[in-house]
Amino acid sequence: MAQNKKLQTGIISLAIIVIICYMLIKLIGVRSLFALKMIVKVRFPKLLALTVSGVLVTSASLVFQSIVNNRILTPSMLGFDAIYIAIQTIIIFLLGSVNFLLNPIYNFILSTGLMIIVTLIMYRLVLQKSKNNVVILLLIGLILTTFLNNMVTFLQSIMSPDEYLNLSAGISISLTNMNLDLVLIALPIMITCIVLFYCDAKRLEIISLGEDNAINLGLSYNKEVIKHLIYIAISMAIATALVGPLSFLGLIVVNLTREIFKTNNYKILIIFSGLLAIIFLLLGITILEIVGHITTLPVIINLIGGIYLFYIVIKENKI
Amino acid sequence: MIKRNIFRRTILISLFIILFSASTFIGILDIKLIDLLKLDREAWHNFLYFRIPRSVSIVLASAGLAVAGIIMQAISQNKFISPTTSGTISATQLGMLVALLLFPMGSSFVKFGFAFISALIFSIFLMVILNKIKIKNIIYLPLIGMMYGSIISSITSVLAGMFGKLQTVQSWNVGSFTLLVKGRYELLYIIFIPVLLAYIYATKFSIVGMGEDFSKNLGINYKSVILLGLVLVSIISSLTYIIVGPLPFLGLIIPNIITLIYGDNLKKSMIDIIFLSAIYILICDILARTIRYPYEIPISFVAGVFGSLIFIIILFGRVKYGSK
């Protein structure tokens, strides 16, 4: 227990340090007060955006893992990333680069809305059927991803190189033009989500015991699952639309937190995996800025997440 | 029973001949049978230079991928594994990128070599991991495979990004038969070798799929047969990817359809697999070329769309009846 306290304080401190580093790193070598103000003004929305997305993805992943009773699956497998990239590609393709970020708020609402609709359709179609429910849902998500990636590849190959560059920039989390208004819309949603999550924490723990045990202890299992799937759809959609594809981030931080704290207490898990998510994202962005953007953050998260996943699988010797 | 199979096979072959001819004669450059019979030089030139290579490539590529798929399914005893769902295609892509970076002027052969080795190494790695762990639900397998594939793709992405080759890599992902003219597609003929070997070793592959102890009991060298299977699959995957591009899900859906009808006996169904896959891809090809006539939609897109839909249908079918 004392060890846990130490770990908790450690992570909180680390988070604070990373946030400060992120905000100040561009200040190295800057002299004027004006420049200082500009930098902070630009960095702050990005910081908020990353925080909001990181926390939303983490909570969605936690909820998702308790439903599927499996530590290696993440909600991004339902296809959010692919849907998001597809939407962005189609927009550029149909409207041209100029119109692309014309109105980020419309873009945001459109993307979020479409992602939620597609997911809800998938739920509707799949969850009537068999017992293997959620796993099939995932497979369909992966097929959807392949299908959309196919289409995106095709469209991207007939785009002009300029359009392609704009697309890549728009999709990645370089956040060069993070709109503060967007973040301010997303922020209260995130806070609501977290509060809801916190209240629901115990129920989520019971759900993670499996369907039969959950019903035995008095939960309306089916209702709870649907409620949580909708929650996942909304959080993932907002997070992805705000900041871009986040793939395995949830996988990494939730599993890492579980390994560090060795607990099933969802209140602790959400707080500290959320913090870890923020740390990861900020570190990632900062490193990319230092090294010179050789690639995008989603790709790195993908890579690290994937390797970590295989590590877990091999260590536990089962799936 | 045998009569039914012969009947089915006749239908398959007839369909194949019809579609093959259709595919060969459709296109921007109209070729009419009359012209060929009249020994019109231009008609024959188009025929031999564009059409025949194209149609032959289609058949070879699809047959190869379907056979690769069924080999993989046999040796892993899992109906959902295929080059698309096991990261093999992504590995091939990585190999090609490495070849491009190290030998920018390299021939197709060099590309093939790197692609093949990359596909083989990553497949072996996956197989080793899968053997060590207990999988509770077989549906997890394609999930793992596709995640594995996306990890490899990330590596490729990072590498490509570092050297500014991102869009080049993207262009490889577009499967198209338009570039298949005489002189560029001959490498595909190599596919005959792995397909033939697959036929010869069919029984061994089936046995090996039942486990190491089972195979040893029957006197089969487990490790070498698995290795042979993976080598054949890697050859086929890299060859088809380099020359044609990806044909998503083909190696998954065709074997599944065939085994649903004919059962798991590889030797018996090999020929049907080849014809059915050719028919499937010929249909996709004809659609790809006629839907937006005279423009051609990449075959990988059409195959991807149909492949996904058919995969979902198969998925529901198999899960409902609880079969493996």
Next chain:
Amino acid sequence: MIIARNIYKSYDSSTVLKGINVQIQKNKITAIIGKNGVGKSTLLGIMARLLPMDDGEVLLDGVNIKNIKSIDVAKRIGILKQTNNIQAKITVYELISYGRYPYSKGRLTLLDKQKIEKAILYLDLEEVKDKYLDELSGGQRQRAYIAMILAQDPEYIFLDEPLNNLDMKYASQLMGILRRIVNELGKTVVIVVHDINIASSYADYVIAMKDGQIYKEGSNLEVITKEVLDYIYDYDFKIKCIDGQNVCLYYRE
């Protein structure tokens, strides 16, 4: 009192339960026996509202179980199914404390803690209570699950094949614990078992099922007879009465 009336249940195209009428005897250990697939687990699940039925009703103390809030049912019926592969990294103590959820929704009161401690004592888990589930042996894990049901403090405890994968030592240990629970704590236990001799040795009341219906129910001496067993299992049994108990011999041709 739990009464099942006219229960019908089908899976896909086959009807598993064809009009089951049964009343669960209080303060006894009841064993449900029958061939594989005859519907024992299905019946147990339906009575504990784990599974929906196609027709019929289950009455819990005179009220249709459908009309009682699930969380209230949880305080009166506890069910443990066969397959339990809880992935979560939880300790024995944490698992058992989940059993108090229907009462305190997570905030453990003094009463909750007492019930938990009692369950730990009963199931002899004092030494492993702070260990993680995946660190336990099969027998210990099964005891932990049952401790959770015990902490749930329901009047009725339903167990679906609780002795699977347990060695003889642990199996009889567990049955002994169930016996104590019934005798000392006044609870009612219903178990689905495969081993007829377990039913014969430990159950007070036996329900024998065949073809989706209850063929015979009664005390274990009444039901564990050659006539009944031969019929429901389609087999030729040899029954010997040893020390006042009917023992089945089934491996001698």
